[in-house]
Amino acid sequence: MADLSTNFLGIKSPNPFWLASAPPTDKEINVRRAFEAGWGGVVWKTLGEDPPVVNVNGPRYATLWSQDRRVIGFNNIELISDRPLQTNLDEIRRVKRDFPDRAMIVSLMVPVNEASWKAILARVADTGADGVELNFGCPHGMSERGMGSAVGQVPEYIQQVTEWCKTHTKLPVIVKLTPNITDVRFPARAAHAGGADAVSLINTINSIMGVDLDTMVMSPSTDGQGSHGGYCGQAVKPIALNMVAEIARDPATAGLPLSGIGGITTWRDAAEFIAMGCGTVQVCTAAMVYGFKIVQDLCSGLSNFMDEKGYTSLDDFRGRAVPTVKNWNQLNLNHVDKAVINQDSCIQCGRCHIVCEDTSHQAIFATKDGQRHFHVNDAECVGCNLCVSICPVPGTITMRALQPGETDARTGRVIDGSYANWTTHPNNPMSTSCS
Amino acid sequence: MDLADLKAGRLSAADYASNFADAHPPLNRPQALIEAERCYYCYDAPCQTACPTGIDIPTFIQRVAQDNVRGAAEAILTANPLGGMCARVCPTEVLCEQACVRNTNESKPVEIGLLQRYAVEGYLAHPGKPLFTRATPTGRRVAVVGAGPAGLAAAHGLAVHGHDVTLFDANAKLGGLNEYGLATYKVAGGFAQKEVDWLLSIGGITPRLNCRLGRDITLDGLLTEYDAVFLGLGLAGVNALGIAEPELPGLQSSYRDAVDFIAELRQSEPSQVAVGRQVVVIGGGMTAVDAAVQSKLLGAEQVTMVYRRGIDGLSASTHEQHWAQTNGVTIRCWARPLAVEAEGGVLTGMRFAATKLEGGKLVDTGEQFTLKADLVLRAIGQTFDAAPAGAAIELQSGRIKTDDDGRTSLARVWAGGDCRAGGKDLTVEAVEHGKRAALSIHTALTGVAHG
Numbered sequence: 001m002a003d004l005s006t007n008f009l010g011i012k013s014p015n016p017f018w019l020a021s022a023p024p025t026d027k028e029i030n031v032r033r034a035f036e037a038g039w040g041g042v043v044w045k046t047l048g049e050d051p052p053v054v055n056v057n058g059p060r061y062a063t064l065w066s067q068d069r070r071v072i073g074f075n076n077i078e079l080i081s082d083r084p085l086q087t088n089l090d091e092i093r094r095v096k097r098d099f100p101d102r103a104m105i106v107s108l109m110v111p112v113n114e115a116s117w118k119a120i121l122a123r124v125a126d127t128g129a130d131g132v133e134l135n136f137g138c139p140h141g142m143s144e145r146g147m148g149s150a151v152g153q154v155p156e157y158i159q160q161v162t163e164w165c166k167t168h169t170k171l172p173v174i175v176k177l178t179p180n181i182t183d184v185r186f187p188a189r190a191a192h193a194g195g196a197d198a199v200s201l202i203n204t205i206n207s208i209m210g211v212d213l214d215t216m217v218m219s220p221s222t223d224g225q226g227s228h229g230g231y232c233g234q235a236v237k238p239i240a241l242n243m244v245a246e247i248a249r250d251p252a253t254a255g256l257p258l259s260g261i262g263g264i265t266t267w268r269d270a271a272e273f274i275a276m277g278c279g280t281v282q283v284c285t286a287a288m289v290y291g292f293k294i295v296q297d298l299c300s301g302l303s304n305f306m307d308e309k310g311y312t313s314l315d316d317f318r319g320r321a322v323p324t325v326k327n328w329n330q331l332n333l334n335h336v337d338k339a340v341i342n343q344d345s346c347i348q349c350g351r352c353h354i355v356c357e358d359t360s361h362q363a364i365f366a367t368k369d370g371q372r373h374f375h376v377n378d379a380e381c382v383g384c385n386l387c388v389s390i391c392p393v394p395g396t397i398t399m400r401a402l403q404p405g406e407t408d409a410r411t412g413r414v415i416d417g418s419y420a421n422w423t424t425h426p427n428n429p430m431s432t433s434c435s
Numbered sequence: 436m437d438l439a440d441l442k443a444g445r446l447s448a449a450d451y452a453s454n455f456a457d458a459h460p461p462l463n464r465p466q467a468l469i470e471a472e473r474c475y476y477c478y479d480a481p482c483q484t485a486c487p488t489g490i491d492i493p494t495f496i497q498r499v500a501q502d503n504v505r506g507a508a509e510a511i512l513t514a515n516p517l518g519g520m521c522a523r524v525c526p527t528e529v530l531c532e533q534a535c536v537r538n539t540n541e542s543k544p545v546e547i548g549l550l551q552r553y554a555v556e557g558y559l560a561h562p563g564k565p566l567f568t569r570a571t572p573t574g575r576r577v578a579v580v581g582a583g584p585a586g587l588a589a590a591h592g593l594a595v596h597g598h599d600v601t602l603f604d605a606n607a608k609l610g611g612l613n614e615y616g617l618a619t620y621k622v623a624g625g626f627a628q629k630e631v632d633w634l635l636s637i638g639g640i641t642p643r644l645n646c647r648l649g650r651d652i653t654l655d656g657l658l659t660e661y662d663a664v665f666l667g668l669g670l671a672g673v674n675a676l677g678i679a680e681p682e683l684p685g686l687q688s689s690y691r692d693a694v695d696f697i698a699e700l701r702q703s704e705p706s707q708v709a710v711g712r713q714v715v716v717i718g719g720g721m722t723a724v725d726a727a728v729q730s731k732l733l734g735a736e737q738v739t740m741v742y743r744r745g746i747d748g749l750s751a752s753t754h755e756q757h758w759a760q761t762n763g764v765t766i767r768c769w770a771r772p773l774a775v776e777a778e779g780g781v782l783t784g785m786r787f788a789a790t791k792l793e794g795g796k797l798v799d800t801g802e803q804f805t806l807k808a809d810l811v812l813r814a815i816g817q818t819f820d821a822a823p824a825g826a827a828i829e830l831q832s833g834r835i836k837t838d839d840d841g842r843t844s845l846a847r848v849w850a851g852g853d854c855r856a857g858g859k860d861l862t863v864e865a866v867e868h869g870k871r872a873a874l875s876i877h878t879a880l881t882g883v884a885h886g
Binding site for chain 1: 469471475477478479480500536537539540
């Protein structure tokens with residue numbers, strides 16, 4: 001069986017699945033249940049200065065559902081821990097003592113002054129915790145008070161606070177980044193410059209889940225008013241994966257340890273983040289949807305995948321996908337894919353035809369010899385993948401790469417197997433070579 | 436003299452209530468939303484092609500999924516004004532649901548019939564402003580004879596276009612087979628009359644009940660008084676068994692046509708309907724199944740459907756056969772009725788000859804047997820009674836010959852439903868006949884193409 005253990009910044013955990021700083025890690029009873037269920041580590045819900053913050057006593061969560069009520073996206077307007085600091089610290093100490101093999105990271109958020117950070121770091125170090133995570137991501141409530149994403153959106157603040165923390169604690173410092181910025185590389189570079197041991201990302205995305213059309217009030221609402229909250233869950237995974245990749249392939253931050261967060265729901269999601277360079281992955285929404293037992297399914301799936309692929313440890317495939325992420329201008333414009341419909345498994349729903357006909361390239365025929373029959377017209381197919389995306393039967397429509405010597409029926413060009421990208425394309429006025 | 440052991444009130448009130456409740460209860464909202472999500476919204480959807488009335492099924496299901504019940508009902512009722520009844524009685528397993536592409540991988544189609552029922556009945560429960568409004572009255576008058584599915588669909592279509600419709604029916608209530616010919620558990624909740632009330636709410640339709648063609652009115656008379664006539668006469672005749680039927684006192688109640696038994700059940704409380712302890716139903720169609728199952732539900736101990744050919748020849752669908760068997764009905768094939776058996780003037784059973792196929796022909800094997808019975812129900816098919824319409828109208832295979840739009844051989848006379856030749860005797864097909872004939876009549880009367 002594959003070894004799922006991780007050593008992230010010297011912090012060991014039996015598997016890469018950490019619970020992210022969020023309601024599931026709010027207090028001792030939850031975290032004990034999580035460890036008993038098998039979670040490799042937790043990032044304790046963010047601690048701040050006393051007196052504790054106050055949460056609303058109404059809906060803190062709202063949900064984007066599929067038709068059959070599967071949770072696709074999720075948002076929240078919870079603040080950081082609303083319990084006294086010492087209560088949290090006492091509980092952290094007790095739980096860490098009882099589960100020494102699990103990672104115990106403490107998330108922190110205090111005002112932007114050195115004394116505040118110094119004071120809380122000292123108290124955290126006393127608990128025996130393994131590391132701290134600086135919450136520069138929370139996009140609601142705390143940001144209005146100059147903390148959370150208000151810090152994370154200003155690289156200079158990130159660097160400054162990170163430097164203070166590195167000065168005042170020996171614990172590893174993880175900087176948690178907000179996605180509510182235009183280019184995640186800048187805050188990541190700032191954290192790196194400040195001496196961060198790692199960055200974790202993404203925190204939640206600013207969002208309003210909806211509007212109640214009977215009352216004309218946004219949701220979630222508290223007594224007739226609402227506030228934007230942080231969006232997470234499966235729907236945000238592609239955004240998170242891109243941001244992780246941007247940092248992983250940025251020469252300025254290459255090699256900076258990453259803890260991946262954002263919509264991780266299945267072992268596949270986790271494996272993808274690891275392949276994109278993450279040392280650990282953090283999960284929240286999946287636990288809030290299914291309960292803590294889900295970690296056993298994540299571990300089982302990841303372990304079986306690794307056995308099947310012959311990976312003995314996570315390091316065997318960590319970061320393997322990073323070199324495949326390029327700027328668009330590096331993509332091979334000589335490569336040609338065509339869609340292929342497997343007639344044996346096609347159920348004749350015709351969705352590929354109508355979406356191609358209406359919204360793409362009119363490249364799927366609906367009849368053959370007068371009969372309902374869906375097949376690709378190579379003379380029009382540009383290989384866009386729309387048909388693959390909407391086909392309800394897995395594996396029925398696939399893309400086939402034309403091989404050298406084959407002729408692209410659309411352009412009449414013979415595939416010669418050569419590589420050429422936009423930088424050298426004759427249509428590019430900025431091309432480096434037009435010959 | 437005592438009759439056979441034939442009596443009403445065999446069961447408790449609670450048993451009657453549960454036995455004759457909705458056979459297939461409607462979907463609730465969560466169920467409907469989940470089921471609607473299963474629809475793939477196919478292009479040129481096979482289910483729509485399979486629907487005789489061409490309901491845009493992906494559209495109505497998408498609207499159900501989006502919680503737009505009124506919009507869903509509009510999509511259904513535009514194509515099929517009796518979409519509510521069809522949702523309950525259509526053999527969907529051989530129509531839309533058979534065509535559903537979900538069958539390929541799952542053998543479980545989208546529950547189109549149940550979703551259609553959810554949409555139409557959800558709309559009818561809170562109709563709001565009318566879905567259809569009547570065009571400016573044209574002053575043209577059309578007689579629709581027969582208020583079954585075909586006649587109701589024709590009347591509605593004509594009224595929408597502004598024509599004045601008089602809707603004649605020989606019975607005391609509108610609805611035809613919907614009101615008199617379907618098993619009670621298929622149309623629980625008085626749905627047939629609710630649907631009729633909605634259809635008539637369009638305005639411009641004047642019912643004339645207890646008015647029989649050939650007795651109270653004539654086709655010639657109608658043609659004098661009206662600009663056009665639509666005949667939705669149904670099948671008024673019943674096939675005879677072709678055996679000697681003895682004169683027995685009380686035989687009328689112990690040896691009867693299944694259609695009368697079914698109609699009596701629809702027009703009475705089930706507890707008032709007499710049934711035997713042992714019932715034999717002769718025939719293999721939907722009427723036979725409705726009669727047999729309801730006999731069982733009325734408290735009969737042993738109910739046997741007897742059909743002269745093999746199981747593959749039954750005109751009742753596999754779904755209907757399973758429904759009968761699940762309800763405890765025995766289906767016995769390869770036997771034809773020979774004689775009514777009686778003792779002391781009381782029906783005691785039916786004698787049958789065993790049959791087999793020989794060189795493609797049905798022949799007797801020489802074996803005979805008797806099934807004990809207190810009640811025998813005949814359900815070997817109905818026939819078109821041509822006499823009331825008069826001798827002038829051309830027939831084909833014993834029913835009225837028409838073109839695709841329902842035009843008969845007589846000028847200004849259209850026909851549809853089961854009385855029209857060439858159909859499959861389905862409610863949904865009758866609706867399509869009425870719908871198309873209404874458009875054809877409208878075009879003929881106004882010179883305006885369909886619109």
